[in-house]
Amino acid sequence: MNHSAERSVSTYLTGFVLAIVLTAIPFGIVWGGLLTGMAVYAIIAVAAILQVLVHLVFFLHLDLKSTPAENLFFLGFAAVLIVIMVGGSLWIMFDLHHRMM
Template structure:
């Protein structure tokens, strides 16, 4: 597997993007300018983009320079996380419905 060296510029770019993608949801929630569904969508979108930023700028994972086996394992981990988070949300909504 080849390694791809990053410069200080790449890390600073990742840091700035991560801070911005963290500040956006805080600002949106703080201002209460949107409905709960829109807030959830904005937070989710920023979180997904931030995962990509972290993978690219901090973990040095790129489609061009990363082995196929490593990307497959990463994809599998993502599917497992999706199942766990989705299952948790599903259970919580079902419990909320049953408790009402």
């Protein structure tokens, strides 16, 4: 096996281990009932964002040095769209919840 193949396998294994850990942490906190309320949601959100970054870096090999600027621009645009969709959905759900109470 050549050096680039070893590097690729080790990169994928590192990403896989990090993804497992970032999945296990929120799962363990929720399952064990260690935290309640908004703290749980914050930990889940932070772990989700970190997991997205792990997937982008270790599996898609996106970084700021070797990735063309166009790809980073489109990735940023997609992130903005996702934030608008998730934020709008949460806004609508909280508003409906408030109106129903």
